[in-house]
C-alpha cells in the first residue's frame with residue numbers, strides 16, 4: 173500500500189539537489205519497519221539512484237528534556253540497537269551524531285540530495301523541524317507516521333473532548349488503517365563511510381558513556397526496541413487482550429497491553445498495532461472497539477491537544493477556564509493532607525494504595541490507567557495549590573514513567589484538572605472538577621493490586 177498523500181508535507185520545496193544519498197533524520201519513529209518516513213526515503217532513493225542514510229541526533233541527558241534520565245535513555249538505546257541492525261539488513265546506513273536532531277540533520281545534510289523527517293508534536297520537536305527546514309538549503313519532506321489519522325485531517329482546531337473528536341476520527345480512519353509494504357532498497361549504502369559518534373550495538377556500554385541523570389534507574393520490566401514491542405504485541409493478542417473489553421479498568425487483571433513506552437519512543441507503529449488488533453483471532457468486538465478507542469481516539473485526542481495548544485505544558489495554558497475558576501474558588505479550602513513533593517515521590521503518604529502505585533511507577537516505570545487517574549487526583553487533593561499540583565504531577569509523571577514526556581503525559585495530567593471533562597458536583601478543594609475517592613479502589617481487587625506491585629518491585633531487585 174502506498175503512503176497516503178496526507179501524511180506527506182513539503183517543509184522546504186524545490187527539486188532534490190545533486191548528492192550522495194537521501195537522508196532521513198529519524199526523531200520520532202524509531203523503527204525500521206512500518207515507518208512511512210523510512211519507506212518514503214527509500215522510494216526516493218530508488219527513484220534518484222541513491223542509497224539512504226538514517227541520521228539520528230542524541231544529546232546527553234537534560235539538554236532538551238530535563239526530566240529524561242537513565243531509565244529513558246536505556247530504553248531508547250536498546251531501541252536504537254534494533255534500528256541500526258534492522259536498517260543494516262535492509263541496506264540502509266545508520267549514523268548517530270551526539271548533537272541535537274537539528275544539528276545532526278544539518279551536519280549529515282551536506283551531502284544529501286533530499287532530507288526526510290518524521291513527525292512529533294511537542295514544541296521542542298517543532299522547533300527542530302523548523303530549524304532543519306530553514307538551514308538545510310534543499311528539499312525537506314516530512315512524513316507523519318506516528319498517528320493513525322494525520323493530525324490536520326483529524327481536526328483543524330482544538331477539540332473540546334473525546335466525544336467531539338471521535339466521530340471525526342471514525343469517519344476518517346479507514347484509508348489510513350492500511351499495511352505499509354517494506355520496499356526493497358535498490359542502492360545499498362554499503363559503500364558510504366559514515367561513522368557514528370556512539371556505537372549503539374551494545375546499548376549498556378553506550379549508556380555508560382553518556383552523561384545523564386542516573387538517579388532513576390533503567391527497569392527490567394520493559395526492554396526497549398521494535399523486536400520487544402512486536403513480541404509484546406503478539407503475546408498480548410494471544411492472551412490478555414481477550415479480556416480488554418470487560419476488565420480493562422482493573423489494574424490487577426493484567427488486561428492492558430503495556431505498549432505505551434513503545435508507542436512513545438516510536439518503536440511500534442500505531443497503525444501496525446491497530447491492524448494487528450483488528451486481525452486478532454482472540455477477543456470479540458467489544459475488546460477490539462475498546463482497545464481502538466484508547467489507541468486511536470484517546471491517544472490522538474492527546475496529539476490534537478498538544479498540536480493545537482502551544483501552552484500544553486502549563487497550568488494556565490492547558491487547563492480550561494471553567495476548571496481553573498472552580499479550583500481557584502476552592503484554593504483556600506483546607507487540604508485533608510498536605511505533602512511535599514519528596515514525600516509524594518517516595519510514596520510516604522497515609523494511603524497504602526497510593527503509595528503502592530507510586531512505588532510501581534518509581535521502581536518499574538509503569539502504572540495502569542485506572543491507578544494513574546487515582547494517583548493524579550490525589551496529588552491535586554494533597555498539594556497546597558492546584559497550579560503547584562499540576563507541576564508536581566507533570567514532573568513525577570515525566571521523571572518516572574517510561575512513557576513520560578509524551579502528548580499523553582501533558583494531556584492526561586491536564587485532564588486531572590478538568591481538560592476534556594465537564595463540571596461535576598461541587599466539593600471541597602476540587603470545586604466542580606471531577607473527584608476520585610476511595611470508591612475508585614472498590615471497583616477492583618485492591619489487595620491483589622498491592623500483591624502484584626510487591627512482586628513487580630521484587631523482580632526489579
Ligand SMILES: Cc1cc2nc3c(=O)[nH]c(=O)nc-3n(C[C@H](O)[C@H](O)[C@H](O)COP(=O)(O)OP(=O)(O)OC[C@H]3O[C@@H](n4cnc5c(N)ncnc54)[C@H](O)[C@@H]3O)c2cc1C
Pocket residue numbers: 420427428429430431432433435436466467468470471474539540541542544545548569573575576577578580581582584585588
Ligand atoms: C494522570 C495520567 C497520566 C498519564 N500519563 C501518561 C504518559 O505519561 N504517557 C502515556 O503514554 N500515557 C499516559 N496516560 C494515559 C494512559 O494511562 C496510558 O497511556 C496507559 O495506561 C498505558 O498503558 P497501556 O499501554 O498498557 O495501555 P492500554 O490500556 O493497553 O492501551 C493501549 C494504548 O492506548 C493508549 N491509551 C490508553 N489509555 C489512554 C488514555 N487515557 N489517554 C490516551 N491514550 C491512551 C496508549 O497509547 C496505550 O498504550 C496517563 C493517564 C493519566 C490518567
